[in-house]
Amino acid sequence: MIDTVDQAATTPEVEQPYLELGLKPDEYERIREILGRRPTSSELAMYSVMWSEHCSYKSSKVHLRQFGEKAPASDALLVGIGENAGVVDIGDGWAVTFKVESHNHPSYVEPYQGAATGVGGIVRDILSMGARPLAVMDPLRFGPADAADTKRVLPGVIAGVGGYGNCLGLPNIGGEVVFDESYAGNPLVNALCVGAMRHEDIHLASAKGVGNLVVLYGARTGGDGIGGVSVLASETFDDEGPAKRPSVQVGDPFMEKLLIEATLEVLHAGLVEGIQDLGGAGISCATSELASNGDGGMHVWLDRVLLRDPTLSPEEILMSESQERMCAIVRPDKIDDFMSHCRKWDVEAVVIGEVNDSGRLTIDWHGERIVDAPPRTVAHEGPVYERPFHRPSWQDALQADEATTIDRPGPEEFLGTLLELVASANLADKSWVTDQYDRYVRGNTVLSQPEDSGMIRVDEESGRGVAIATDCNGRFAKLDPYTGAQLALVESYRNVCVTGAVPLAVTNCLNFGSPEDPEVMWQFAEAVRGLADACAALGIPVTGGNVSFYNQTGDTAILPTPVVGVLGVIDDVDRRTPMSWGPNGELIYLLGDTRDEFSGSEWAHIRGHLGGHPPLIDLQREKVLGEILVAASRDGMITAAHDVSDGGFAVAVVEMALRSRVGARLWLPDDV
Numbered sequence: 295m296i297d298t299v300d301q302a303a304t305t306p307e308v309e310q311p312y313l314e315l316g317l318k319p320d321e322y323e324r325i326r327e328i329l330g331r332r333p334t335s336s337e338l339a340m341y342s343v344m345w346s347e348h349c350s351y352k353s354s355k356v357h358l359r360q361f362g363e364k365a366p367a368s369d370a371l372l373v374g375i376g377e378n379a380g381v382v383d384i385g386d387g388w389a390v391t392f393k394v395e396s397h398n399h400p401s402y403v404e405p406y407q408g409a410a411t412g413v414g415g416i417v418r419d420i421l422s423m424g425a426r427p428l429a430v431m432d433p434l435r436f437g438p439a440d441a442a443d444t445k446r447v448l449p450g451v452i453a454g455v456g457g458y459g460n461c462l463g464l465p466n467i468g469g470e471v472v473f474d475e476s477y478a479g480n481p482l483v484n485a486l487c488v489g490a491m492r493h494e495d496i497h498l499a500s501a502k503g504v505g506n507l508v509v510l511y512g513a514r515t516g517g518d519g520i521g522g523v524s525v526l527a528s529e530t531f532d533d534e535g536p537a538k539r540p541s542v543q544v545g546d547p548f549m550e551k552l553l554i555e556a557t558l559e560v561l562h563a564g565l566v567e568g569i570q571d572l573g574g575a576g577i578s579c580a581t582s583e584l585a586s587n588g589d590g591g592m593h594v595w596l597d598r599v600l601l602r603d604p605t606l607s608p609e610e611i612l613m614s615e616s617q618e619r620m621c622a623i624v625r626p627d628k629i630d631d632f633m634s635h636c637r638k639w640d641v642e643a644v645v646i647g648e649v650n651d652s653g654r655l656t657i658d659w660h661g662e663r664i665v666d667a668p669p670r671t672v673a674h675e676g677p678v679y680e681r682p683f684h685r686p687s688w689q690d691a692l693q694a695d696e697a698t699t700i701d702r703p704g705p706e707e708f709l710g711t712l713l714e715l716v717a718s719a720n721l722a723d724k725s726w727v728t729d730q731y732d733r734y735v736r737g738n739t740v741l742s743q744p745e746d747s748g749m750i751r752v753d754e755e756s757g758r759g760v761a762i763a764t765d766c767n768g769r770f771a772k773l774d775p776y777t778g779a780q781l782a783l784v785e786s787y788r789n790v791c792v793t794g795a796v797p798l799a800v801t802n803c804l805n806f807g808s809p810e811d812p813e814v815m816w817q818f819a820e821a822v823r824g825l826a827d828a829c830a831a832l833g834i835p836v837t838g839g840n841v842s843f844y845n846q847t848g849d850t851a852i853l854p855t856p857v858v859g860v861l862g863v864i865d866d867v868d869r870r871t872p873m874s875w876g877p878n879g880e881l882i883y884l885l886g887d888t889r890d891e892f893s894g895s896e897w898a899h900i901r902g903h904l905g906g907h908p909p910l911i912d913l914q915r916e917k918v919l920g921e922i923l924v925a926a927s928r929d930g931m932i933t934a935a936h937d938v939s940d941g942g943f944a945v946a947v948v949e950m951a952l953r954s955r956v957g958a959r960l961w962l963p964d965d966v
Contacts (some may be wrong), residue, residue, distance in 0.1 A: 296608065297335040299663045301937070306332050315342035323859035328671050336657065336664040337632035339609040340672055343575040344582060346817040347843050350676035353809035355941045357819050360826035361836040363537050368835045370798050373496065378419040378571065379943055380837020381496055382799045384863040388752055389493050394433070394486035394803045394859050396842035401483035404542040405450025409483050409616050410458035411519075411543040414550050416487040417462065418620065421554055424497035424561050425489030428738065429750045430459050432469035433857045435765045437478030439719040445471070447481050450505045454545075456730040461547035464556070465739045467748025468763060473719040476768070480848040484803045484840075484857050488762055490752045497561060499570040501588030501623045501649045506567055507579070508592060508647030509629070511636055512553045512619040516602035519543035519576070519615025526634055549618040549641075556639035557620060577944045578612045580621040580671070581647065582655055585669035588623070590654035592669065597660045598646045608659045623649060645847035683815035693773060695905025697892035711897070712944050718900050721941050723952075740867040744953065746789040746937050747862075749870055763789035767940070768853030769894040770908035775817040776824035777908050779856045783828045784916045785939050786860035791920035792935040794871045794927030795862030800829055802839035802858050807851025809843045818843075818852040825856060831913040834860070839896070871927040873932040874954035882958060883941060886919055896940045 303306075314324040315338065325333050325341050347353060362375060372389055379393035397412025409432075417427045432455045437444045459466050464487075487557060487865035519542065552946060560566055570580045577599070585592035596608055606614070624632045629645065636643040655672065657665035699874065703711040715721055724744065733742040740759060741749035747761040765785040771778030783800065790797050802825065807814040829836055845852045864870060875882075892898055893906025925934045934954070938946045951957050 296659055296662055296664060299334055299666045302334045303331045308332060310335070310338055312338060312342065315339070316346055317342050322346060324677065329667060334664050336608045336612055337667055339613050340578040340582065340665065343578050343613055344672050345676040347809070349535050349575050349579065351841055352677045353679050353681050356680050357657050357677050357822040358841070360822055361829070364826045364830045365835045366830050366833045371835050371837065372493070372511050373423070373953060375836065375838050377498060377838070378422045380799060380801065381423060382861065383493070384752065384758060384760060384798070386492055386753065386758060388490060388758060389489060389496060390490050390752065390861065391420055391425045391486040391861070392486065392762065392801055392861050393838050394764065394801045394857065395419070395420055395840040396486055396803050396805060397483050397485065398805065398842050398845055400480065400542045401451055402447060402479070404452040405447045407542050407544050409451040409454030412483055412485045413455055413458040414545045414547065414617050415573045416485045417464070417550065418573065420487045420489035421557055422497070422499065422569050422571040422620070423489070423491070424495040425491040426558055427462070427464055427487055427489040427554065428484060428752070429465045429467045429748060430487050430649060431467060431748060431762060431764055433482070433766070434470060434484070435472045435474065435477045435482035435855060436483070437473065438475055439473045441478055443478055451481065451483055452727055452730055458545055458547045458566055460660065460732045462551050463735050463913055465733050465735050465742065467733060467739055467742040467750060469743070470764065471724050471727050474768065474853060476853045480852055481846050482805050482845065482852070482855060484805070486762070486764060486801070486859055487860070488750065488760065495562065497566065497569050497582055499567040499587055500586035501592055503567055503623070503625065504589055504649055504651050505626060506649040507624050507626055507629055507645045508594065508649065509622045509624050509632065509643055510599060510619065510646045511556070511622065511641055511643035513546060513549050513616060514600045514602040514642065515606070515611055515614050515619070516616045517606060517610060517614065520610050520613045530654040533772040543615050543617050545617045552639045552641050553618050553620060556636050556641045560622070560635050562634055563631065563635065565624060565628045565635070566622045567625060570621045572619035572621060574615060576612065576614045576616065581949065582669045582673035584621060584623065585655050588671040589651045590669070591650040592647055592655050593650060594647035596646070596657050596664070598644055600642055600644055608664055617756070639958060678880050681809050681815045682812045683819050684793060685816055686813040692905050693907055695904050697895065697898045697903055700898060700901050700903055703952055712948070714900060715941050715945055716948050720896055721945055740843055740870055741793060741872065744949065745793070745873055747793045747795065748866070749793055749795070749867060751867050756869055759864050759867040761790045761793045761795035761862045761864060762859060764857055764859040765789065766857045767894065768855040769819060769899065769904055771817070771854040771856060772904065773894050773906060775820040775854050777911060778854065779821035779824040779858070782856055782858040783825055783832070783860070784911060784913070785937065786858050787832060787916065787920060788937045790860050790862035790873065791923040792871060792937055793864070794924055795864040796924055797832070797834050797860050797862040797920065799861050800834050800836045800858060802836060802856060803842065804839065805842045805845050805855040805857065807844070807846040811851065814851050820853060821856045825858065828913055832917055848948040869928060871932055871935045873934055873936040873950055875950055875956060876954070877956060880933060882960065885922070888943070895942070897942070
């Protein structure tokens, strides 16, 4: 029996499973206050997914405001935080959009599909801005390389990332593969996508124009992913985690490829007034966000939705996170042309609603009203928590345990130590991973793994392109989350600069444990504060990103892992600087200051030590160093450059030598 709005108004005593859907008692009571009655089961489904941690950012929003409040002035920023992805101007009428997101929990439950749909989701975010997706990247974290659980998860994740991206014809140009005990049982699968468009092709997610039609197109809606954002992305794992397999989305990259081409065609033809991809929370998210950002009202005929499974209930249809779907707002006089383009690409499309100015989101199921709610309360006005946080009781002891307590290798042990470093799981060659990705499809890849940054050509005529890097050392963030987040930023910043590109903007994926733990919340608050301060100092704004909480198993949280991506622009990719040097006779210079800083390093890690303080940062010197690198590349003064980071100077030289297949002889000054 369908639970209608009329029934809800006359049966206030009906017990509802709000706890099972992830809502707290006070949140449920607030929904009743908003509606003036109990919610229907369909309304309860919508509020539960849209008010989840994953969709509402209810625990992080009070801290994330710093990215806007402290944002440096930027002439390049065209679209900032709040849309599906940020957009920056790279010159000559070109704009680039990029974003990184997480698909951590689904990738543990079902590694292949979790990783594959993580790639598919971030690609649609970029597509919904009006851009053609150009490339993807994948920052990954796993438990120990020799652990049985890693053996189960890692191959599926790598195959999912590569399989989906390869089928889309998108080169994978960078990322990370990091192993640490803290990620055992809770891998991190972050995915980044970058796309390009002309300025006039930028589109936003809004439903404007009374009488305009709401079109759902792409794959049919099935039962996969139901409750994914509330069940998987907003809870910690327990011993029954793998039993949640049905909640993981199932991807079809070939349908996504058709969806990309059909979407770009209708956008370029001027047939779309607003557009939104369907990812987390599915139709609940797309309809409520489009209505909230438009003229304030929308009516939906839910029974018109094309289904893979005809037995799905209205609640399941609203919560489904089936992949490869988009929602577009189309004028009635353009609907025939829109449908024609969809048929050309063999993409199913159906009109499911209409824009109005009622200020309400109403949804009918076979003529019966099952949803009648203010859309902003669903999409944007969920609960906001100022969760308590405090410095962990163990933090002082951790920082007091400096790496100076570890025996240093003498001259006779140096070679053995270096070989041990370069053979470690985190520093060893990762071609066994990256060779599974197509890095050069479409012919516009300029730099890819193992270079410091991925670089992609945007404009074939001028050679204009962009470089992107992602980085994070979770050990640094554990020792000091404020400084650790800044170190993630400056490493990505340097990685972009060494290629000759000028850093323009930042995206981030903040992976942490449970926000209900005050010590984890302190780590998060400090990391956000550090990242916002560093972005302001370097003059590059945060354009968007993602927060992934509840990354822990039981009471054990992962290392705080604020993954930071930096995007830079280069006027001509032919003037890029690679990490491989030329033939014999070139001189090697070490730029910057070298200090006795080993805490949190890879050397300390292979010695089983974690303690002390992370390396000091001088943001102004980082900025000057970046300017020197960009100028030297632009003026043809250098033939190669490489960031010194994990493993230090020695490992950096080894990586350059292996990349170029040419050795080197070093003379170290006494003060290094």
